[in-house]
Amino acid sequence: MIFLIESNAISYCPICGESLIYRDSCERGMLLEGRERRRFLIRRLKCSKCGKLHRELPDFLAPFKQYATEIISGVLDGIVQPEDEDSVDHPCEKTMSCWHHWLMADQLRIDGYLKSIGYCLLGFSEELLNSGMSLLTELRSSIPEWLETILRFIYNSGGFLVSV
The missing domain is CATH 2.20.25 (N-terminal domain of TfIIb)
Structure with a gap:
């Protein structure tokens, strides 16, 4: 189907x-x-x-990824781990590791995009731009659909993330 x-x-x-x-x-x-x-x-x-x-x-599809964004974010948030008994049907340990490396490698890029979009479209202050605050960390802790949200912002504004 x-x-x-x-x-x-x-x-x-x-x-x-x-x-x-x-x-x-x-x-x-x-x-x-x-x-x-x-x-x-x-x-x-x-x-x-x-x-x-x-x-x-x-939103449930991530560019260049096979799995649903819900599964990817579950792995990145530590909800799904390789040693979990109920994660047998989830991605293999190597895939999970690649996703963690992907997020780490793109962390600064994601924060840059989020600050830029926030400044240009949402009226964020220059003070926020120059601060060491991570908008990615803030989003991850405040909304369950954080991955879908950042992917939508980044790709719809012409940005991209580097694949690992």
């Missing part, structure tokens, strides 16, 4: 800000607990100005 994912919202290019036009769709797989695999039909949109292609991902 393939699930169709589409949005009625008008999408804009994170590179140049022009409107995106539907081009075609492609399949995207996602692993769930119990190694269950779901397939989704994701829309690919093309920028009417710069010609870049963008995939319209729902």
